[in-house]
Amino acid sequence: MEHNAIQEAERYIQNARQILSEKAGKDGDYYTDKKYIRIAGHTAWCGVLIALDATLKIKEGLKKGQRPDIKDYQEAVGKIDRKMSRYLMNSYDTLHKVLGYDGNLRYVIVQDGLKEAQWIIDWAGKRIEN
DSSP states (O other): OHHHHHHHHHHHHHHHHHHIIIIIOEETTEESOHHHHHHHHHHHHHHHHHHHHHHHOGGGGSOTTOOOOHHHHHHHHHHHOHHHHHHHHHHIIIIIIIITTTOOOBHHHHHHHHHHHHHHHHHHHHHHHO
16 A cells, blocks of 8 residues: 555656646746646645655544644654655745745756655655565
């Protein structure tokens, strides 16, 4: 089940990349369409959450119907790997806020967000394997 979740998280990252390459447009150092930056950022962030949910089992400690908060994820990751906790918070800021809400068009920011998302998913996959 958990390995399927990592594969699903990887699929979300690939979908985000596909959205960017096919629909966001690029002109020099910037993408051209905020709508697709927002969609790609949200998609990638969902991939991170899928991987973390499979790895950390945060939802098991919550009341029925309650959603985990970013602080729940940060605390759980921080107990295992403080460095990865920094990646998580940066990924949250970049993917969820800067891309997902603001639609920041800067190419390097978008690519850095996707790179950190991939690191988190890879980390989660290794935690499942061990």
